[in-house]
Amino acid sequence: MHHRTSEQNRIHKILQDANIKLTSVLSDIFGVSGRRILEAILNGEKIETDGLRKMVDWRTKASITDIANAINGRIRRHHRDMLRYHWDHMGYLEKAIEELEKQIDQLLSPYHKEVELLDSIPGVNKAAAATFIAEMGVDMSVFKSAKHLASWAGVSPGNYESAGKKKTSKTTQGNKALKTMAVECVLATSRQNNRIASHRKRITKRQGKMKGRIASAHLLLTIAYNILKTGEPYHELGSNYLEEKQKNNKELKMIEYLKKKGYTIAPSKQQTA
Numbered sequence: 001m002h003h004r005t006s007e008q009n010r011i012h013k014i015l016q017d018a019n020i021k022l023t024s025v026l027s028d029i030f031g032v033s034g035r036r037i038l039e040a041i042l043n044g045e046k047i048e049t050d051g052l053r054k055m056v057d058w059r060t061k062a063s064i065t066d067i068a069n070a071i072n073g074r075i076r077r078h079h080r081d082m083l084r085y086h087w088d089h090m091g092y093l094e095k096a097i098e099e100l101e102k103q104i105d106q107l108l109s110p111y112h113k114e115v116e117l118l119d120s121i122p123g124v125n126k127a128a129a130a131t132f133i134a135e136m137g138v139d140m141s142v143f144k145s146a147k148h149l150a151s152w153a154g155v156s157p158g159n160y161e162s163a164g165k166k167k168t169s170k171t172t173q174g175n176k177a178l179k180t181m182a183v184e185c186v187l188a189t190s191r192q193n194n195r196i197a198s199h200r201k202r203i204t205k206r207q208g209k210m211k212g213r214i215a216s217a218h219l220l221l222t223i224a225y226n227i228l229k230t231g232e233p234y235h236e237l238g239s240n241y242l243e244e245k246q247k248n249n250k251e252l253k254m255i256e257y258l259k260k261k262g263y264t265i266a267p268s269k270q271q272t273a
Contacts, residue, residue, distance in 0.1 A: 001097060007090040011038075014082050019073035025062035033057045037071060042083055047071060104130055114138045117227050120234040121220065122196050123188035128181050132224055135178040140229040146222040153178045155218040182217035195237050196220055 008030055015022060015029075022029045022037065029038065036055040040047050047055075053064055060067075108115060111133050118129035136149060143149040150156045154174020189197040199219050204212030227234060255265050 004090055004093040007086045010086045011083060014079055018075040018079045020075065021070045025067050025070045033060050042080060042087060044080060111138060114228060117233055118224060121223055122192055122194045123185035128185050131177060131181040135175055138228055140225055146225040149225050150218045150221050153221055155179055155182060155214050155221060182220050183213050185220055186213055186216040
């Protein structure tokens with residue numbers, strides 16, 4: 001997929017060199033309309049208004065006149081030859097991706113239940129679920145705990161302590177594919193209102209973007225571990241879950257402290273009501 005993107009960027013660069021400004025009128029020059037126009041350019045066809053109207057999809061917002069002006073460049077034989085090389089290679093890569101996706105679907109068929117469970121986590125789609133299953137499996141008994149899985153994936157903070165003081169350290173080395181996908185899933189929740197998105201924003205405010213992403217990737221993998229271990233789908237606890245938990249823990253600690261001092265704690269009338 002990275003190679004396909006590289007080929008698309010090369011095609012875009014050649015079009016710019018030929019003064020063909022398709023990107024100014026089409027949001028995706030490799031969409032339905034863009035591909036039809038590019039194929040006509042590659043074949044050396046003379047694109048007129050009637051022909052252009054047939055090529056452009058009805059959902060395209062730009063007018064036919066604007067598109068015609070955008071493709072009125074100075075394309076030469078050299079440009080067409082170079083475009084053809086990149087276009088053919090891009091087609092080959094797209095076919096390879098399609099075949100690989102079919103193989104992935106076949107291999108995932110025995111894990112339909114696990115895919116659905118992981119897909120219930122915010123930010124996780126089918127592709128991410130496939131990566132999780134491929135990298136860490138579905139049997140969580142191979143990991144001692146969720147922390148062990150996070151450390152194996154490389155999303156646990158390092159433990160650098162000197163003279164009794166903890167110092168800044170890098171994350172542990174781990175499974176790059178799993179780590180990258182976990183971070184991508186975290187970023188996919190940026191505009192959502194859930195526990196994972198709230199966790200990342202909270203950490204980011206204190207420690208920066210990178211640490212926020214890694215910390216939330218740790219949380220996401222912990223959730224994935226527990227879901228696969230218990231077989232229960234994701235249950236949203238709310239964006240303020242952590243704040244409420246900390247508040248309750250603080251109250252419990254205060255109650256325990258007062259009890260040690262000999263005080264008797266009884267619920268108020270408001271609480272009993």
